[in-house]
Amino acid sequence: MIDVESAKRAAAQAAVANHYPKDARWVGIGSGTTIIYVVEAIKALGIDTAATRYVPTGYQSRQLIIGSGLTAVEFDAIPPGVVLDVAFDGADEVDDDLNCIKGGGACLFQEKLVAMQAKEFICVADSRKLQHRLLTNWKCIPVEVAPIAAYRVLDKLKELGSIEPVIRTNLDEKEGPRKTDQDFFIIDAPFPVMLTQADLAAGKVSGQNGVWEVNELSKKIKEIAGVLDVGIFSGLTGPQATAAGGIGGQRPIAAYFGMPDGSVSVRMAAA
């Protein structure tokens, strides 16, 4: 048995070994505790990164890049037409279809921008995040909202079937709502366990009794005025988006999970 941090490190090493192009020029670096091991693994490759630009997904991510001696370039400084070679990020939960929940650390909007600007989005996590359906172990969907609209969004989420959504507060509640990198609030919206494509194929219907299929619920939440973005990463993968004439997708092409026995479990998206 290995501890969770060692499991994250093993997953990060495998993900970087399999997906980091040695000649990468633009690389997305996500947020959280697992991404630290991804940057560590990139450094351990020992390759020349002088010409490589690393695009952060927020303050913590930027500090991680800079602190590792790599060059950070903010998302809005990416020259027009540039597509990231690859983007790595953590996740709070990943389902059988490689849909993810993200935002447990209050980052999701910039993470989605970066993932969707990349040819390939790779997820790195530990075994707790590996589930058949979203909201199995991780109970809430994080939603980033404009502060002025927060109470209205709470009501609308309840109408969709969320059970007691709450505005996330700082650890010391006296400090009030947790602010994102955009100075927005995060609402944590609990929903019942979500449906997969296999569930739909088996005849289950999205939306009944507040039980939703991932893409459908993501769309419904995004439609609420005041929502900047939702912590469901679903839909197309990068290659699928490129084939459709776009740039990148929200859904990873692969997710790596460090397991308690020291092995790494890999889930790959269907082509």
Ligand SMILES: O=C[C@H](O)[C@H](O)[C@H](O)COP(=O)(O)O
């Ligand atoms: O808001 C945070 C991000 O979405 C993280 O990538 C996610 O919460 C996973 O973080 P960790 O690697 O710390 O589990």
